[in-house]
Amino acid sequence: MFQNLSIGVFDSGVGGTTILKEILLLLPQENIIYYGDSGNAPYGEKSIEEIQNLCSKILDFFVKNRCKAVVIACNTATAAALDKLTEEYSIPIIGVITPGAKGAVKVTKNKKINVLATPFTVSSHCYIKELDKFSSSLSIFQEGCPELCPMIENGWELYPNREEVLKKHLSKLSKSADTLILGCTHYPIIENDIRKFFSGTIIDPAKETAMDLKELLKKKELLNSSRKKGSLDFFISGNIDSFRSIAEKFLGFSIKNIYSVEK
Structure with a gap:
């Protein structure tokens, strides 16, 4: 049952699609929720407390949407919040x-x-x-x-x-x-x-992160064994059109399921 749940992937914007691309190649059967917090970008100039609060809000979103694991697809967020998030949430989390x-x-x-x-x-x-x-x-x-x-x-x-x-x-x-x-x-x-x-x-x-994610899922017995291609949903806190045009160009395919969330 848990194997069919989604993986949450988040970044301060479109950058995390570089990680997403490798995850899709390595684990095509997994269901993924991508959260692009472009409405609060850039993270790199914020305080550690601000970044941690933004990350906690995103983790709450993933928990609410019953994700089985989370990838912090952002170096700044990994540096600022990975340790705190792993202490506060029981869901497996990896950084980059x-x-x-x-x-x-x-x-x-x-x-x-x-x-x-x-x-x-x-x-x-x-x-x-x-x-x-x-x-x-x-x-x-x-x-x-x-x-x-x-x-x-x-x-x-x-x-x-x-x-x-x-x-x-x-x-x-x-x-x-x-x-x-x-x-x-x-x-x-x-x-x-x-x-x-x-x-x-x-x-x-990106490649190393995708491989680490696969190892983590394997270890936790959370790998999705389905032969079908997984679902992919995007939730964006900033401008959807701007995100879509850059992400589609990089990913090489059209984004269908994209939704707006409050920043």
């Missing part, structure tokens, strides 16, 4: 920081890793703490970008100065690092532009 760190440690050759993220994620040092758990001999360089999330949410192509903004931030990171963690789930949407300014290996935590 551990998978991202794990992926970077696997591929780096020279043990020098760059992290591009929101100002909150950078100031929390969550990637430094997580990477240190895997190896104490890493050199880690971080850069916080306040502009990128809002620009991606509003439509990246609409900004003529977008490459200039990217170049400015990436130039502040280590030139010798061979690995770059995209420490915000919005950033894989603009990965092609990021590649113009970084030639090493780029880590998108």
Whole structure:
């Protein structure tokens, strides 16, 4: 019975669709509820208390809708609220920081890793703490970008100065690092532009997160054994049309079940 319940996936907006895309590929039979809190974006410039309160509200929504597990498809929310949410809710919850760190440690050759993220994620040092758990001999360089999330949410192509903004931030990171963690789930949407300014290996935590989710469901005996394709519903606290146009372009299919929720 519990196997047929939904998985809740949430982000401060459209960025979490990068995680959603990988979950749909790996677990096509699962029913999913995606919550895009674009009405309260960006999270990266809010206080820890504000982020935690927003996340608790979303968890309440998932519990009300009888979700069997939750993926925090947002680095900032993972850094600010994962520990608190796992203490307060009995539902299994995973974030994206551990998978991202794990992926970077696997591929780096020279043990020098760059992290591009929101100002909150950078100031929390969550990637430094997580990477240190895997190896104490890493050199880690971080850069916080306040502009990128809002620009991606509003439509990246609409900004003529977008490459200039990217170049400015990436130039502040280590030139010798061979690995770059995209420490915000919005950033894989603009990965092609990021590649113009970084030639090493780029880590998108999405694949690792989807695999961690599968392992969690397996361990908890919550994997959906149905052979049918699962349902997918979107709940958005901001502008639905804006979310739909960016999400459809990235996901590669039309979004049918999309609903508005209060921010």
